[in-house]
Amino acid sequence: MTAVSRPTRAVFSASLIAGLLCTVAACGAEPARSTSAHSRTTWQEPASYTYTLHSSEGERTLIGAFRITVRDGAVVRTVGLDDSGRQVAKDIPDAVPTMGELLEELEQARRDDADAAEAQYAADGHPVRISLDWEKDAIDDEALYVISAYRPADSPGPS
Template identity: 45%
Template sequence: MEEASAPATWTVPAKYGFTLDSQCGERALIGRFQVTVQDDKVVRAEGLDDSARRALMLRVADLVPTLRQLEAQAESARSEGTGMVKIERDPGDAHPTKIEIDRSSAIDDEECYTIEDYTIGLASEVSPSPSR
């Protein structure tokens, strides 16, 4: 009997949600965020801790990325060959569960993301601007 293997690539669903834990480096995107994505755009981002709430108060456009954007960042850093890139994936559907990027040319530039609570097809809850 053959075991089913994990897909080689992740198929991005039309609507999904996840918790993003971003803890490394000196960047605006630090903290735990609850994120809802629809049609490859973040339609809702909620700060789950003080750091995340402060980050969202900056009102920086597109501060909280989609999983596809995080993957693209990692692949861009990998193709530049400027440091260490590590992507861990879910064995079931290959969505990213952890992404680490450390460009060797700068100090405090690390990016570490842990993706949890990944859910496909959430109820529509669109807010006009990601906040609170």
Template identity: 50%
Template sequence: MPDVRSRSRATTSAVVLLAALSWTATACADRQTPQAAPAPATTWQEPASYDYTLQSHEDVLWGTFKVSVRDRKVTRTVGLDADSRRALREAPGGRIPTIGDLLHRLDQARTDRADTARADYTPDGRPERITLDPDANAVDDEAEYVISAYAPRPAQP
């Protein structure tokens, strides 16, 4: 005849062990890992009028563009390579961002906790490279913008 006390102790021990493991798993699941706060918004102030060159590497906007901005709106864009000229033919005037638009995209990506939302800045605080990747596991959602040949222009009267 089997020993009832041994089986009873084994069952009790197993129940206690399962309860302890369950409590530990629940406690750990309730504890959220701290996440870094989004980086602060950029402090560079976009002037009303300027020219710059944008080298864009994103799924829908690829190429190098010479961009003129007046009153914080893109007023002229010239494609400097085959990719940019094709992009301008396919969607004339509709997709080329100002530097302010790019900074807004960066700030939004940080707010949305994108996997990558990074910028490199010149000594005066102006962005010169912005890299975005909302989801590192997704395909074709990465974007990189290189800003060069920046030249502020006097405000129009």
């Protein structure tokens, strides 16, 4: 029998556990690919779809979780999924964007040379995460949009 020191065994065990945790955390997650600061997706926004948006960071008007319905390129229904989302949906429903408008905000941040303007996309090309920071040293000018449960109107289930 080969003798293995306790530190070696501990490192191996910790590596194994970390690998398993990473694998489990990835289960059920939408496959996403990251893009460089200036690459664009080839995804075409459909005229009608639904999606869930979790908007956070900074002192922005749009903070909260929302279930959004888009028809003919415009938001027609917004359901707030948390207290902040319900307040926004009630007081300023026009502040809730389509995914196309989120991508326009990303492109505008890139044109304005924001310090960070990054996105991740699902395999079909729709955005799943948009992170913006106009000035790295400024406080509360960041935005983070996490998109999930996207379903085109003609699709049978969420993707």
